[in-house]
Amino acid sequence: MAAVLRLMIPTNESIEPDDRELVRTIRNGDASAFEQLVRRKTSKVYSLCCRIIGNTEDAKDVAQLAFIKLWENLGKYDPAYAFDTWLYRIVTNVAIDFMRNKQSRENAVNSNLRLVRTSTDPEQGVVIQRKEIENVFQAVSTVLSPKQKTIFVMREMDDLPSAEIARILGCRESTVRNHLFNARKMMQQQLKKRFPEYSRLWKEQP
Amino acid sequence: MISCQAFRENLRPGTTDAAVLEHLRKCDACLDWAVRIDPDNFYRAIGGEEMVPPGGIDAFTEGVMTQVHLRQAEAPAIRRFLIPPRRLAAAAAVTAIIGVAALMLDRGPKPRAPVHTPAAAAVQPVALTTKPVVETYQSKNATIVEMPSEGPHDPKVVMIFDDSLPADL
Numbered sequence: 001m002a003a004v005l006r007l008m009i010p011t012n013e014s015i016e017p018d019d020r021e022l023v024r025t026i027r028n029g030d031a032s033a034f035e036q037l038v039r040r041k042t043s044k045v046y047s048l049c050c051r052i053i054g055n056t057e058d059a060k061d062v063a064q065l066a067f068i069k070l071w072e073n074l075g076k077y078d079p080a081y082a083f084d085t086w087l088y089r090i091v092t093n094v095a096i097d098f099m100r101n102k103q104s105r106e107n108a109v110n111s112n113l114r115l116v117r118t119s120t121d122p123e124q125g126v127v128i129q130r131k132e133i134e135n136v137f138q139a140v141s142t143v144l145s146p147k148q149k150t151i152f153v154m155r156e157m158d159d160l161p162s163a164e165i166a167r168i169l170g171c172r173e174s175t176v177r178n179h180l181f182n183a184r185k186m187m188q189q190q191l192k193k194r195f196p197e198y199s200r201l202w203k204e205q206p
Numbered sequence: 207m208i209s210c211q212a213f214r215e216n217l218r219p220g221t222t223d224a225a226v227l228e229h230l231r232k233c234d235a236c237l238d239w240a241v242r243i244d245p246d247n248f249y250r251a252i253g254g255e256e257m258v259p260p261g262g263i264d265a266f267t268e269g270v271m272t273q274v275h276l277r278q279a280e281a282p283a284i285r286r287f288l289i290p291p292r293r294l295a296a297a298a299a300v301t302a303i304i305g306v307a308a309l310m311l312d313r314g315p316k317p318r319a320p321v322h323t324p325a326a327a328a329v330q331p332v333a334l335t336t337k338p339v340v341e342t343y344q345s346k347n348a349t350i351v352e353m354p355s356e357g358p359h360d361p362k363v364v365m366i367f368d369d370s371l372p373a374d375l
Contacts, residue, residue, distance in 0.1 A: 034274065038267045043256035046266070050257050060259045060266065067270045068277070130231075133252045156246065157253025159222050184246065198248070201241055 019083035026074055034074075038067050044084075045091050051153040052095045052146075054138040062098050066091040088168045092150050099146035136198060140190035148183045151176055210236050219244055227254055345370060 017025070019040075025033035045066060049059040069090050077086055141149050147169070154160045154168070155176075162180070166173040192199040208216075213229040213236050221227065230240055230247060231254045240247040259266040348368035355362055
């Protein structure tokens with residue numbers, strides 16, 4: 001009896017429509033359903049933009065633009081595919097375009113950061129601080145192409161498997177793995193050059 | 207969150223285990239240890255966390271919805287000025303037909319200024335027609351006139367005048 005009662009009690013999962021259902025409602029002309037979708041996906045989309053762009057204000061603009069693109073292209077969504085894959089495709093396209101347009105300016109900013117950081121004594125011991133890793137990442141990742149950086153972020157920080165990244169970007173899984181390999185190699189070289197105190201951490205392992 | 211011991215036992219290169227990654231991203235001592243054994247863990251440490259845009263999710267959503275409503279309001283106005291593709295195609299077809307017709311008329315016969323041409327060129331060519339062949343002919347009212355020939359190679363011409371024969375023979 002208890003089991004039966006428990007089944008009859010509505011849970012949050014049963015009340016909340018899934019992404020595909022929301023899209024169907026939006027397509028039928030319900031803009032409030034789109035608001036619900038935006039609320040649901042904001043953190044995911046903004047976090048991805050933030051890591052790719054490396055600047056909270058620009059990331060916010062890019063995330064908003066991505067949601068507007070989502071609204072404009074909602075009619076093209078094929079429910080046979082996962083909604084998040086399609087959403088990520090829109091977000092990464094907008095973010096990569098933004099990065100390509102602003103890359104030269106970012107490089108200039110990061111070259112100043114390098115001058116500040118190289119004053120640190122590499123002989124001193126270092127305690128890894130997560131906030132510091134974010135800064136290091138944004139500094140050394142300037143050597144990556146927008147696509148390489150996007151792939152690296154999705155794989156290492158959003159924990160997406162290579163196959164999923166390939167689906168999002170519309171390329172082969174081997175291409176994703178190649179980009180990842182090259183990105184790691186380039187960032188390792190940059191880290192050694194610009195932040196030797198960090199690269200020392202794993203160089204000294206027995 | 208799993209214990210440090212469980213984390214260190216379960217950490218594998220490129221792991222996607224949510225519990226292991228959660229520990230990596232929250233425990234400073236284990237992060238230090240993990241980075242020493244695999245440098246890839248250095249950047250993985252800053253992942254996972256879901257960030258909130260400046261001003262909060264409500265303000266962000268409001269901003270997106272304002273843009274959406276603006277575009278919704280603009281869309282019908284734009285549609286009034288934009289011609290749907292089918293209408294555009296029909297209009298293009300009609301324009302093309304009118305254009306071709308105008309071009310054809312333009313190339314048609316035009317009144318020309320009188321030009322002095324040689325008399326031979328001015329003669330209109332006569333349309334040739336096939337006439338029935340008459341093999342035998344008998345008549346009492348016919349008048350036969352034989353044209354005089356100028357030599358043995360000159361063709362012999364005979365003219366027959368008969369009112370009972372058809373006019374176009």
